[in-house]
Amino acid sequence: AQSVTQLDSQVPVFEEAPVELRCNYSSSVSVYLFWYVQYPNQGLQLLLKYLSGSTLVESINGFEAEFNKSQTSFHLRKPSVHISDTAEYFCAVSQFQGAQKLVFGQGTRLTINP
């Protein structure tokens, strides 16, 4: 079985500062990794995913995540955050490329202060 640990439940940062949201996973098999974002009072949306190939994946709004197999991590980073990035971020892992048995972490609430 897979599990996901997001090491920070809340991360406050100032606008235009860099941010890193940490995610570690455990699995006895190869995995596929995802980051989802939940804006206030909305459902979750896929932010980015790692299925295979390059270990560095990017989103359209400036976030990136790097798959590190030796450290079993998939940390999310952004070099300069905006107020609009305020949201809760969920790391998720699956042993399948499909959506079944997708296991989510506990979430990290990112708060951007002006």
Place this chain on the structure above:
Amino acid sequence: EAQVTQNPRYLITVTGKKLTVTCSQNMNHEYMSWYRQDPGLGLRQIYYSMNVEVTDKGDVPEGYKVSRKEKRNFPLILESPSPNQTSLYFCASSYNTGELFFGEGSRLTVL
């Protein structure tokens, strides 16, 4: 517009009174799933369905039922709700690529 629609969005009910939360998607997705979101626990999968008439338990199925008679609909049924089922519920669908499309959520309170 491609979307997953859940109803009701908000519901307060009492212990033991059967209720159904409906979920409908207009993207012709084969895969659908229900999650509950609780503070500090993230999202936990209740049930999922790979296709019509094919359903399977997730991690927290106790106290819930589902059915998948049509591709677009995947209702969640609470036969006898209890206070520990007070939660925020999300329905999601997918082409089975790992990208889930979520509804806006249904906040349920069981008194």
